[in-house]
Amino acid sequence: MNDMRLLERDVDAKDIKIAARKVQVYYADTHAIKDVDVDIEDKTVTAFIGPSGCGKSTFLRCLNRMNDTIDICRVEGDIRIDGEDIYDAKVDPVQLRAKVGMVFQKPNPFPKSIYDNIAYGPRIHGLARSKADLDDIVEKSLRRGAIWDEVKDRLHAPGTGLSGGQQQRLCIARAVATEPEVLLMDEPCSALDPIATSQVEELIDELRQEFSVVIVTHSMQQAARVSQKTAFFHLGNLVEYGETGQIFTTPQDPRTESYITGRIG
């Protein structure tokens, strides 16, 4: 069938951006992620859904080694981005996080100006050769964050003075400023009102042209709206992973079905 809707879904085989194999995560004695295998596609929005404590955020944080910062946390298995083992001893986690950006649940702008919020990453990673260069990066990033028009006249005002939705888009702009290849989002809209949520979702859809986006969300409707692929986690297992339309119409696993239809699992 070549109807428009199917073309738009664009779920043809894409390049694999992130390949995870037999990933295990332990918090001290707790086995939080159990044997997860997943291939995350490039230029695709992948949603991780599942009940609280199912391991979806933990797994997300493995993808840019954010779990390294937690002492009791141990990650085993193999995670490769473009074929490169990100847990290899030679990999600098700071460089990795420039390549794999992250946006958090609560907007967390630096207590600096809007301009400096964006310029910080490119500066420390040496991405700008001149002031003009940096100005360009800031403008481009704010445009990609769909917030340029709202802040262009007050770039030197503090980032913390923006509304919640604007702050979150500022944080997204900040995350894209270092030219990442993957963008991880952990509940990026849970602190936003529906209008700001729609703006961020629209932005995610635009970012998909350039990056691989992985989003953790508790809102199943959000997963359905923004993602092309959905992964359902339950008790540390990746229960089901597939095309979003399929997951929401004909899930294969009864646990997925119970969860997405709001039944007691």
Added chain:
Amino acid sequence: MSDQHIHSAYDRDLEAIQAMIMKMGGQVEAAIRDSVTALESRDEELARKVRAGDRSIDELEYLINEEVARIIALRAPTAVDLRLVLSILKICGNLERCGDFAKNIAKRSTIIMASPRVEGASATIRRMARQTELMLKDALDAYIQRDTDLATAVIERDLDVDQLYNTMFRELLTHMMEDPRHITPCMHLHFIAKNIERIGDRVTNIAEQTIYMVTGEMPEEMREKADTTATEQV
């Protein structure tokens, strides 16, 4: 999987539309039965009742459509719930058409009552109607019990209805050739037979919806069209 939603009101909504579809199905079954009984026993009053009763079927269709729209808007059903709601909508449309066919049978039977009896015709019509009415009953039972085997059997049984229709078609041709005075009642009887044959097709659609709701897939077109009157020279 547990059957119950965390929101119990959601379960009540879904149960309510299923109850409405069963009520509608019961009315359609009765309409088919009564329309043919009216024809056979030349009961003008019963035929009038069937015609009047179609309004109630139409009203139920309207109510079910409204309720389905409300559930989609408010509950955003997914997976099995989504398939349930979609199947209700389709079954509802098919039942409404069956009701219209029954009403048309009742209308025509009123005209036939004024004409001489055509020997043998009403027995075949009765068998066809009985068969489709049972198919409808089983299709609705299969739906409510989520029984795909029964639904598949219903689909296969439509073949018998098609064959009865073919027989009827030939019989009526013979009657018309024998005596031109039979042409008017035979034309109406033919439309009645065709209506019942169409009801069989609609019931098949209903049975297919059961399979879709349970499995998420529409059944393959497994039966050949057995109504050969449109393709064969008789």
